[in-house]
Amino acid sequence: MATLIPTLTLSSTDATTDLLNFSITDSLNITQDVVGPSKVKLTTSDLEIGPTSYGKSYVYLKNTDDTIAINIEITDGNSTMQLAAGEFAFFPWTGAAGIVAFSASGTPYLEYAIFEA
């Protein structure tokens, strides 16, 4: 069993007059399969990066491209996220529906990792 510590910090000096600046962290027990930080070239065709063989997991995604967006679908055809250039996501995933990625155009690279609890 391993411990995974994800931390998110959100900050803004002008979102509101009340400065936004907070961090949230968690401590997650990872006991099953892990896809370590990986990088894959996408096309406009579907690529399943998270198969349904996974159980309760935590997913990290990052679009490493400077211009091209990457679409993420969880359950084919269900548009869930669009990672613009440089954007990332971190979320819990049950594994009940697969995670599919494809580019809006061209061949951007997606960085991803999956941690099964």
Add this chain to the structure above:
Amino acid sequence: MATTAQISITSADLMPGSALNITASTTLTKAGVTADLDQKESGVIKLVSGTEYRLGPLATEMAGDAHDIASYLYVHNKTTEDATYYVDWGIHETMIGRLYAGDWMFIPWNASDDGAEIEIEPQGGTNIIEYCLFNSDVILPSAAA
């Protein structure tokens, strides 16, 4: 409204001999452009279990065409109860994951149409949710006559 999100994911014992240390940072912008998002909504809410709730606006409640509709969603389950308390989250009728006590998530939500709304459903009892939504302009509904 320049807002920055940073993440770090670390583990000293996940992969022996190679400590994990992922870091990433991004500035939250409107879809397809570098312009800052205009609106922010945040709060802490108590939600009873067994009911599906919509978190955030529908696409048609936000200004602009589909390419302008980008939102970023942060959700934190502040519940301190045991593992029987959690919040299912998903897009429309597709359940994607479960936020247990202390868990958080951050996603760039693609509010492409009204069938892509964020749904949350607490389980086990009353859950306390902290959330923050950064989005395009929301069009308020007309008041009842």
